[in-house]
Each structure stands twice: as structure tokens, then as C-alpha cells.
Amino acid sequence: NGEILGIMKESGPAATGLTFIWMPQLFAKMPMGKLVAILFFLGLSFAGFSSLISMMELTSRNLIDLGLKRKTAIVCVAVVSYLLGIPSARNLVLFGNQDFVWGVALMISGIFVAVAVMRYGVTVLREKEVLQNKNDWDLGAWWDKNIKFIVPILGIALLVWWLSLSATVYAPDDWYNPMSPYSVMTCLVQWGAVLAMLLWLNRWMAERIQSHTD
Template identity: 45%
Template structure:
């Protein structure tokens, strides 16, 4: 229904899901950039990442939705999809699809094996990103990886044990990707969007040359983040105060704001210590 396009959550969920999938706003691409060659084709890599991820996501979504409507009456399928989240469609309905085809168990095993490898490769990038941060603070690589792995395991236990916590954290830090993406876009605008494109993207030897349209796309990204954030906050003005301003209620404004403020306060309190540690970590290799 076209009326759903007036619902802010549709736009935020779409934006944050795409940011989550492609690594935009995470800092994952920056982490990968550490290992890139000086003459790497940035534009081509960005195109392949975006096109490959989004096209596969679209095909997977079509497959799951078609499976749901093929094995259930239309009315029941619509009701189920309207009330279900995004946590179980693949694991519930893909097996039912494979049951309908010859050799389904074999292909189902291959499908979920590929899904496991996809998850692991994403996890490698996430661990590497956090490990690089600790290495900048002066930690050795092995110790940094160990700390990140243990911390990720411990912090993930509540989400693994309770679906509501998982939904809340997925929502809160999905919105954080939008905020983080805004700061990336703002940094580019501050540097000079045209100068950034000509200096870092359109390098000699690139197969794809990005035109001036990219400058306006970056401005649109910054505007989009600000507009959606304002829309998100404005939508809470008429909601029940107790339901809105709770810490671990999924999909509300208060949960996002409260957790953002808590993390921001912690980072501000540790800012000088972190800055000093980063400076020492950068000086140690030079001294060696």
C-alpha cells in the first residue's frame, strides 16, 4: 500500500538494513581500505559491493516471499508477514521450499552452508574493525583479537537468550549506522566533496570515473540522515511517555536516545584517555 510510504519506520529500516548489509556507516570499508593497494579501483569496488549485495538480497527476498505465498493461503500469508519480524523467514520458509523440489535436502544443506560462510566472512570484517581500534590504542594484534572475540561473545549472550533484546539492539544500533553514515558524509562535505572525488576516487587507472552527480548524492545522504532523524523524533511527540521513553523496548524513540546518550557519556569521559592511548600507539611503531 502506498500509504505505508508515509511511515518513517519503513524508510529508516530500509536505510539501516542497506547500511548493515553493505558495511556503509560501520567503518568496515575503512578497515578494508587498510589492505588496499595504492592504485585500487575504489569506484569499481564500491559498485560491485553495492550491486552484488542488493541484487542478492532482492533475489533472496523474492524467493522467500514467493515460497510463503506458494505454501499458504493468501490471506494467511499476508497476516503472517504483517506480524512477523525479519528474524526467522529464511530459517522457517526456505526449508519448506527445498522440501518441494527433488534433491531438496542436498541443496538445502548447500544453501545453509553458504549462509554460514557468508556470516563468518562478515564476522571477520567486524572483528578486524574492532581489533584495529584496539591496535591503535597500543594493543598487540593477538591480544586485541582475543579481547574483541570474548567481548562479542559475552555481549551477544543476552540477545541470543531473549529475542526482545535482540530486536532492541538490532533496532538501536541499526539507527546508529544512519547517524554514523551522516558523520562520514559530513566529513566528505567538510573536506570538499568535489576535491574528495577527484583526489581519492577518480584515480589514474580507474575503470569507472565518477561524475559530478556523486557530489549531489553525498549531499543527499547527509540531508536524508538529518531528515529521517528529525522525522523519527517528531513522530514520538504524541506517543505515550512511558512506552516511548523506555530503555529496552523495541522500535521506540526513547530506547534509541537513552542508549545513545549512555554511550556518548562514556566516550566523553574516556575521550582524553583514549586520545592519549592512540597517540602512544602511533608513536611506538615509529620508535621501533
């Protein structure tokens, strides 16, 4: 167990070594290892592409609402995503930084979703949106309490825990340095910059969409 934990800790940025070095070595020693390796990396590729489809669709939908044709919107999103991914693809330190910063930020996005649902109305969403689909889960009133209390509490607790790990384990000596790839400050600076940009874009897009509908 200690050896396994050591490998995981020294597996490189964003566990790249664990996935692309240690796992192939494991498959090489397994019965039918080649087949398992093919299935593993095929599944990994499908997982990545399926996640990418949903992210591209959401962004493209916003551009379509601004008046762009669907094909143009998809091409724009694909090109910008490709260009933004080049620095991380060429620099593993930057890749590890982005994986850490935005992996932790998923907790913030979960909290934001819960807050958005609460502002819309948790019960209203459940009764008018979720329960109208007969093929979906038959959610009860317990779901409302989960969204109102459990999700925000867990999200905040996990966020504080990860940031405390960053300050005490990952970057204890330079947690205040925004240039340190795993520091608390690099998370706060990048989150703040992107949040400010998204707020500005949201206001600008809302005004554009409103002008198109008037």
C-alpha cells in the same frame, strides 16, 4: 499477499521465525529444496562472517594503534564481542530490541560518515583517494553533491520515518518508555549512552596515541 505479510509481521523478533521456521518449510516444498536450503543457509553464514571480519578488523586496528600486538588485539575483540552477544543470544526480546535499535542506527552512522567526509573535504577525498585507484569507479563531481546533500537528506528522512513508525505502529502506547523494546525512547537512550561512551573513548585514545608518537 495478505497471508505473506501476516507471516512476516508474526515471524518473531528480528524475523527469526521467517528465516528459521518459514523458509525451511518453503524449501521443503520446493523442487531440489534441500540443495537450495543448504546454499541459502551457507550464504547466510558467509554473509554474517564476512561482515564480522570487517567489524573486528576495524576495532582491532584501533587497539593496535594503542600499542597492542595484532594477535592480542584480535583476541580481545573476539572475547568482548562474544561476551556482549550472550544476552541477545539467550533472550529473543533483547535480541529483537538490539536488532531494531542498531539497525535504525545504521542510518545515523551513514550520516556521520557523510559529515566526516564533508569535514575532510568531499572533492579532496574523491581526487586524492578514490580517483588514485585506477581499478575503482571514475567518480565525477556529481558524487560530491550526493555526499553533501542527497545522503544527509535521505538519512534524516529515513531516520524520522522509522522513529515515527516506532511511535505510531511498533510502540504507540509506550513510545516514551526506554524499557519498551521497540519504543522511540529506547533508541534515544541507547544511542545517547553509546555516543557519550564513544566520544570519551575517542578522546582517551587520541591522547594515548599522541603520547606514543611524541
